[in-house]
Amino acid sequence: MDGKIFEKVYRVVKSIPKGKVLTYKIVAQVSGTDPRIVGFALHANKFPDIIPCHRVVKNNGTIANGYAFGGIKKQREKLIKEGVVFINLKTVDLDYSLYKMPFWKKYF
DNA sequence: CCGTTGACCAGGC
DNA sequence: GGCCTGGCCAACG
Numbered sequence: 001m002d003g004k005i006f007e008k009v010y011r012v013v014k015s016i017p018k019g020k021v022l023t024y025k026i027v028a029q030v031s032g033t034d035p036r037i038v039g040f041a042l043h044a045n046k047f048p049d050i051i052p053c054h055r056v057v058k059n060n061g062t063i064a065n066g067y068a069f070g071g072i073k074k075q076r077e078k079l080i081k082e083g084v085v086f087i088n089l090k091t092v093d094l095d096y097s098l099y100k101m102p103f104w105k106k107y108f
Numbered sequence: 109c110c111g112t113t114g115a116c117c118a119g120g121c
Numbered sequence: 122g123g124c125c126t127g128g129c130c131a132a133c134g
Contacts, residue, residue: 005131024116034129035116043115044132059117066115 005033009041016055019083020099021092025059030101039064054078061092 008031016022024035031038042053043066054075058064067075072090080086085093092098 028116033131036114036129037116037131039115040113040131041115045115053115056115058115064115068115 005031005037006041006044008032009038010045010051013042013051013053013056016052016099019097021055021057021079021084021094021097022099022101023057023059023061023094024064026101027056035059039066043068055082055084057092061087061094063090063092 009027012022012027012031024038027038028035038056042051042056045051045053054067054069056064063072063075065072069075076086076090079092083097085096087093
């Protein structure tokens with residue numbers, strides 16, 4: 001059931017529903033690696049269409065600074081359009097918009 | 109087999 | 122709030 005850790009990361013990120021976000025830390029925990037590796041994986045991601053990397057934010061809810069597909073502004077626009085709630089310009093309201101993973105731990 | 113490099117995090121100042 | 126530090130671990134040369 002898998003070769004690379006990147007694959008796992010991508011699978012987790014793909015499972016984030018529209019209007020919700022996950023943090024690098026949580027993605028890391030679920031896919032069994034370190035937050036740093038998640039950043040690595042998403043950086044290497046050349047397929048923003050199939051992997052919604054804009055739905056991954058930092059642990060405190062702020063937008064990561066290296067979003068390469070249109071910049072932070074674009075990323076925020078996308079999230080807002082999807083229904084994600086912000087408490088200020090660059091911080092997502094995690095109490096409201098964090099994806100609470102239900103039972104998928106058994107899948108990864 | 110090293111050393112370096114990160115879209116990170118937590119803690120300290 | 123900002124800046125620095127050490128820790129983390131996979132990929133790459």
